[in-house]
Amino acid sequence: MAKRLDLKDVDIYYGKFHAVDSVSLAVPPRSVTAFIGPSGCGKSTVLRTLNRMHEVIPGARVDGEILLDGENIYGPSVDPVSVRRTIGMVFQRPNPFPTMSIRDNVVAGLKLQGRKGKKELDEVAERALRGANLWNEVKDRLAKPGGGLSGGQQQRLCIARAIAVQPDVLLMDEPCSALDPISTLAIEDLISELKADYTIVIVTHNMQQAARVSDQTAFFNLRATGEPGRLVEIDDTPKMFSNPTEQATEDYISGRFG
Amino acid sequence: MTDGPAGTGEPGDRWGGSVSAPVPEAGIPTEPRPPDEGTSGATFVQRGDRIFRFLATGSGAFVVALIGAIGLFLLIQAVPPLLQNNADFLTSRQFEAGDPNNLHFGILDLLLVTVEVSLFALVLAMPIGLGIALFLTQYAPARVARPFGYLVDLLAAVPSIIFGLWGLFVLAPVIQPFALWLQDNLGWFFLFSPGNVQIAGATVFTAGIVLAVMILPIITAISREVFARTPRAHIEAALALGATKWEVVRMTVWPFGRAGYVSASMLGLGRALGETIALMIILAATPAIFTGSLFDGGATFASKIALSFAELNNNLSAGAFIAAGLVLFVLTFLVNAAARWVIARSGAKA
Numbered sequence: 187m188a189k190r191l192d193l194k195d196v197d198i199y200y201g202k203f204h205a206v207d208s209v210s211l212a213v214p215p216r217s218v219t220a221f222i223g224p225s226g227c228g229k230s231t232v233l234r235t236l237n238r239m240h241e242v243i244p245g246a247r248v249d250g251e252i253l254l255d256g257e258n259i260y261g262p263s264v265d266p267v268s269v270r271r272t273i274g275m276v277f278q279r280p281n282p283f284p285t286m287s288i289r290d291n292v293v294a295g296l297k298l299q300g301r302k303g304k305k306e307l308d309e310v311a312e313r314a315l316r317g318a319n320l321w322n323e324v325k326d327r328l329a330k331p332g333g334g335l336s337g338g339q340q341q342r343l344c345i346a347r348a349i350a351v352q353p354d355v356l357l358m359d360e361p362c363s364a365l366d367p368i369s370t371l372a373i374e375d376l377i378s379e380l381k382a383d384y385t386i387v388i389v390t391h392n393m394q395q396a397a398r399v400s401d402q403t404a405f406f407n408l409r410a411t412g413e414p415g416r417l418v419e420i421d422d423t424p425k426m427f428s429n430p431t432e433q434a435t436e437d438y439i440s441g442r443f444g
Numbered sequence: 445m446t447d448g449p450a451g452t453g454e455p456g457d458r459w460g461g462s463v464s465a466p467v468p469e470a471g472i473p474t475e476p477r478p479p480d481e482g483t484s485g486a487t488f489v490q491r492g493d494r495i496f497r498f499l500a501t502g503s504g505a506f507v508v509a510l511i512g513a514i515g516l517f518l519l520i521q522a523v524p525p526l527l528q529n530n531a532d533f534l535t536s537r538q539f540e541a542g543d544p545n546n547l548h549f550g551i552l553d554l555l556l557v558t559v560e561v562s563l564f565a566l567v568l569a570m571p572i573g574l575g576i577a578l579f580l581t582q583y584a585p586a587r588v589a590r591p592f593g594y595l596v597d598l599l600a601a602v603p604s605i606i607f608g609l610w611g612l613f614v615l616a617p618v619i620q621p622f623a624l625w626l627q628d629n630l631g632w633f634f635l636f637s638p639g640n641v642q643i644a645g646a647t648v649f650t651a652g653i654v655l656a657v658m659i660l661p662i663i664t665a666i667s668r669e670v671f672a673r674t675p676r677a678h679i680e681a682a683l684a685l686g687a688t689k690w691e692v693v694r695m696t697v698w699p700f701g702r703a704g705y706v707s708a709s710m711l712g713l714g715r716a717l718g719e720t721i722a723l724m725i726i727l728a729a730t731p732a733i734f735t736g737s738l739f740d741g742g743a744t745f746a747s748k749i750a751l752s753f754a755e756l757n758n759n760l761s762a763g764a765f766i767a768a769g770l771v772l773f774v775l776t777f778l779v780n781a782a783a784r785w786v787i788a789r790s791g792a793k794a
Contacts, residue, residue, distance in 0.1 A: 244586070275684035277680060
C-alpha cells in the first residue's frame with residue numbers, strides 16, 4: 187500500500203503528435219500531489235500514463251520510465267491490466283456502472299481479482315464506503331442501483347470503488363469539476379483523510395482546491411500553441427502559491443496568464 | 445425540456461414547468477402566466493408547432509389504422525372458408541383448399557415448419573451475430589471494422605431468390621455429408637432423425653442455415669449500433685479497475701447493449717418467419733406429415749401461400765390461404781410482444 191511514484195524523462199505521444207515533453211517528477215507515498223495548468227497542457231495526459239490508461243487510445247504511446255516503488259510499470263513483462271489493479275483512478279464525471287447495485291459497484295474491482303466470498307465482499311464494501319464517507323447515506327439501500335445517487339454521492343461511490351481494492355496509488359482526474367460546492371467540499375475533506383493511507387495524484391483546474399488539498403503542486407504549461415506540454419516546476423504547495431521559482435508559475439497563479 | 449407552453453420567450457421559460465408560482469419580474473406584464481397543463485391547447489401555440497404536431501400525430505395514427513386495416517382484411521377474408529372447413533383448422537396437418545366444395549385445411553404442419561426453421565435459423569445466427577457485433581465494436585481496429593461492417597450490411601442487400609438458389613444448388617450438396625453424419629450419430633433425437641423427403645438437402649436443415657445467413661446482417665447491424673453506443677465513461681471505469689478486454693465487455697458493453705441485442709434478434713426472427721421465396725425454392729413439397737426432424741421437407745406459411753396462390757380461382761380457396769396468413773400475422777405479433785416483454789424485464793438502459 188501507498189507506494190511512491192517516480193517519473194523519469196517521460197515523453198507522451200498520440201500517434202505522431204508529441205503531447206508531453208520529458209517530464210520528471212517524484213510523488214512521495216502518503217501525500218497529495220496536484221497537477222495544475224491551462225487546458226490542453228497535458229496534465230490529464232500525464233495522469234493517464236500513471237496507470238497505463240493513456241495507451242487504450244489507438245496510436246498512443248509513452249517513452250521513458252515510470253517507477254512504482256522502483257519498478258518500471260512500462261517494463262516489457264508488465265501487464266497493463268495488473269498495473270491498473272494497483273493504481274486506482276477516479277474520473278472527471280462520476281461513472282458508476284449503471285446496471286450494478288451500489289454494493290456491486292464498490293466490489294467490482296475485487297470481483298475482477300477473483301474474490302468471491304459474500305461475507306468478505308460485504309465487509310470490504312462497508313469499509314470502502316465508510317472510507318469514502320458514504321456509508322451512512324447508502325447503508326439502507328446497498329442493493330439499489332448506483333445511478334440513483336446524487337452527483338456528489340456518485341463521485342464518492344466511485345472513490346469507494348477505487349479504494350476498495352486498496353490501491354498503491356489513487357489518481358483523480360478533476361474529480362470535482364462536475365460537482366456543486368458542497369459536494370466538492372465533501373470530496374476535498376475525503377482527500378485529506380485518504381492521504382493517511384494512500385498516495386494521491388489529483389488534476390484540478392481549481393487553484394484554490396490545489397492549495398487546499400495538496401502537499402506539492404506541479405505546474406504544467408505549453409511553450410507555445412502546437413508545442414508539446416511540459417512540466418514548468420514542481421514544489422511544495424505553500425511555496426508554489428506564495429513564492430514560485432518560475433515567472434510563468436507566478437503569472438498563472440496570480441491570474442496574469444497569457 | 446418539460447413541455448410547458450413553448451416559445452413564449454419570457455425569461456421564466458428557463459424553469460420550465462417546475463416553478464408554479466409566477467416570478468414577479470419575469471412574467472408578462474398584462475396577464476399572469478397560466479399554469480402549465482402539459483399538452484393542453486389552452487395556451488398560445490406557434491403555428492409551425494401546431495402543424496408539426498398534426499403531422500406527427502397523423503403519422504402515428506396512420507400506422508395504427510394501417511395495421512388494424514390489415515388485420516381486419518385478413519379476418520373478413522378468412523371467416524367464410526373457416527366456416528366451411530371440413531378439417532380442424534388448428535390441429536389438422538393437411539392443407540387442401542383447392543376444391544371450394546370440399547375445403548379441408550389445417551395449419552399445424554405449416555406452423556410447426558415455420559417455427560422450427562425460424563428458431564433453427566435464430567439459434568445459428570444469434571451467437572454469430574453477437575460475435576461479429578462485438579468484434580466490430582470492441583476488437584477490430586477502425587481500419588478493418590468499417591469495410592467489414594459494410595460487407596455484413598451487404599448481405600442484407602442480396603435478393604432472397606439468390607439465397608434460395610445458392611442454398612439449394614451450392615450449400616445443400618456441401619452440407620449433405622454433415623447432415624448424414626448427424627442422422628447416423630444423433631438420429632435417436634427427433635431433430636436429427638431421418639426426414640420425410642427423398643430429395644437430398646431440400647430440408648428444414650438447409651433452409652434454416654440459409655435463413656440464418658439472411659437474418660445475420662439484421663442482428664449484426666442493430667447490435668453493432670447499440671454496442672458502439674456504450675458510454676466511454678463506463679468502459680474507462682472498467683479498464684481503470686483492471687478489467688481485461690473481455691471483462692470490459694462483460695461489465696459494460698453487454699449490460700448496456702443486451703436489450704438492443706434481444707430486440708435485434710427478434711427483428712431477425714420476424715424476418716425469418718415471413719421469408720418466402722428462399723424457402724419456397726429450398727424446401728421440398730411433400731404430402732408426408734412433418735415429424736419435427738430438421739431433415740424433413742414441407743412448407744412454411746409464406747412458402748405454402750406463395751406456391752399455391754397463383755392457381756387459385758375462387759374466393760373460398762383464397763380465403764383459406766388468407767386464414768393461414770392471419771395466423772402468421774398473429775405469430776409475428778406475438779414474437780414482437782415477447783421481445784418487448786424481454787426488453788422491459790431486463791431493465792431500462794441507462
